[in-house]
Amino acid sequence: MADDAKCxxxxxxxxxxxxxxxxxxxxIVPSVIYGYHEDVATWPDYPTKAETAxxxxxxxxxxxxxxxxxxxxxxxxxxxxxxxxxxxxDQGEVGGESFLYDLNIIAAKMRKKIFGFENATKxxxxxxxxTDNNGTNYLMGDKRRGAVRASGDGSTTGSGxxxxxxxxxxxxxxCPRKLVYEGDMETLLTASPVG
Numbered sequence: 001m002a003d004d005a006k007c008x009x010x011x012x013x014x015x016x017x018x019x020x021x022x023x024x025x026x027x028i029v030p031s032v033i034y035g036y037h038e039d040v041a042t043w044p045d046y047p048t049k050a051e052t053a054x055x056x057x058x059x060x061x062x063x064x065x066x067x068x069x070x071x072x073x074x075x076x077x078x079x080x081x082x083x084x085x086x087x088x089x090d091q092g093e094v095g096g097e098s099f100l101y102d103l104n105i106i107a108a109k110m111r112k113k114i115f116g117f118e119n120a121t122k123x124x125x126x127x128x129x130x131t132d133n134n135g136t137n138y139l140m141g142d143k144r145r146g147a148v149r150a151s152g153d154g155s156t157t158g159s160g161x162x163x164x165x166x167x168x169x170x171x172x173x174x175c176p177r178k179l180v181y182e183g184d185m186e187t188l189l190t191a192s193p194v195g
Contacts, residue, residue, distance in 0.1 A: 006053045007049050007053060007054065007059075008049075008053055008054045008055075008056065008059045009052075009053035009054065009055060009056070010056070011055065011056050013056070023134065024134060025133040025134055026133065027082060027084075027085075027132070027133045028084050028085065028086050028130055028131060028132050028133060029130075029131040029132070029133060030078060030079050030080065030081040030082075030083075030084065031076055031077065031078045031079070031131075032077050032079075032103070032105070032128050032129065032130050032131075033074050033075070033076055033128065033129040033185065033188070033189070034074065034075055034076075034077060034126060034127065034128045034129075035068070035072070035073070035074035035075060035126065035127055035188075036072075036124060036125070036126060037124075037125035037126055037127055037141055037146035037147075038125065039068055039069055039072035039073075039074075040066055040067070040068060040069065040072075040127060040141075040143075041067050041068060041069040041070075041072075042064070042065070042066070042067035043064075043066060043141070043142055043143040044062035044063055044064035044065060044066065044139065044181065044183050045062065045063045045064050046062065046063075046142075046176070046177060046179070047059050047060075047061065047062070047063055047177075047179075060178070060179060060180060061179055061180045061181070061182050062139060062179050062180070062181050062182070062183065064183055065183035065184040065187075065188075066127065066129070066139065066181075066183060066184065066188050067184070067187075067188065068188050068191070068192065070192050070193065070194045071191055071192070071193070071194040072191060072192075073188065073189055073190055074127075074129075074188040074189055075189070076189065077105075077107075079105050079106065079107045079108075080106055080107060080108045080166075083105075083106035083108075083166075084103070084104060084105040084106060085102075085103075085104045086101070086102070086103050086104075086130045086132065086138060087101075087102050088100065088101050088102070088138075088178055089102065091174070098174050098175060098176050099174070099175050099176070099177065099178045100172060100173075100174055101138065101140045101147070101172065101173040101174070101175055102150075102170070102172050103128055103130060103140060103147070103169075103171045103172075104152065104168065104169070104170050105168070105169040105170075106164075106166050106167070106168055106169075107166065107167045108164055108165070108166050109165050109166065109167075110155045110156075110157065110165055110166070110167055114155075114167045114169075115155075115167075117169075118149070118167070118169065121149050122149055123148075123149075124146075124148075124149075125141070125145070125147070125148065126140075126141065126146050126147045126148070126149075126171065127139065127140060127146055127147060128140040128141065128147050128171060128173075129181060129185065131185075136180050137180060137181040137182065137185065138179075138180060138181055139179070139181035139183075140171065140172075140173035140175075141173060142175065145173065145174065146173070147171045147172065147173040148171065148172060148173070149169075149170070149171055150171060150172045151170065152169065152170035153168040154167075154168060155167045155168070
């Protein structure tokens with residue numbers, strides 16, 4: 001069967017495809033981009049086969065940009081370095097497999113702005129763009145579903161004066177595929193004119 005009849009063409013995978021991939025650092029950059037799901041005008045597409053089968057690289061990335069509606073913008077949240085984690089976990093039964101994207105952030109010091117953020121996102125569909133320490137971006141949210149707030153460790157003063165007073169924020173998104181995001185990370189942070 002010719003490769004163009006398949007959805008995704010297989011290829012050799014080397015341990016290090018190029019010099020850049022020899023560097024591998026854990027963790028995420030201590031800043032995420034976020035916004036309300038409803039404020040997005042255009043979502044990137046899932047990769048689909050055209051005339052020929054997708055390459056492995058094409059099959060592993062969204063196609064396109066997150067584009068905000070007129071008058072809307074995305075926002076940035078900075079948080080304590082080395083205290084956040086993003087992970088993708090396989091889930092579902094055979095024939096119904098999907099991936100759980102899970103973002104856990106620890107923000108130092110309980111304060112009203114973080115409490116306000118938690119109140120604003122409670123029960124709301126959101127999107128997040130996360131960048132890992134290797135420079136790879138991940139999108140939580142698509143045109144059908146958003147990231148949602150999930151139960152976490154909450155907020156705590158800590159039990160002693162040397163403990164960290166903190167908020168734990170957790171958001172999850174179920175995605176049919178495991179993908180990176182290679183789209184816009186700057187334009188969406190500025191509101192476009194209305195009209």
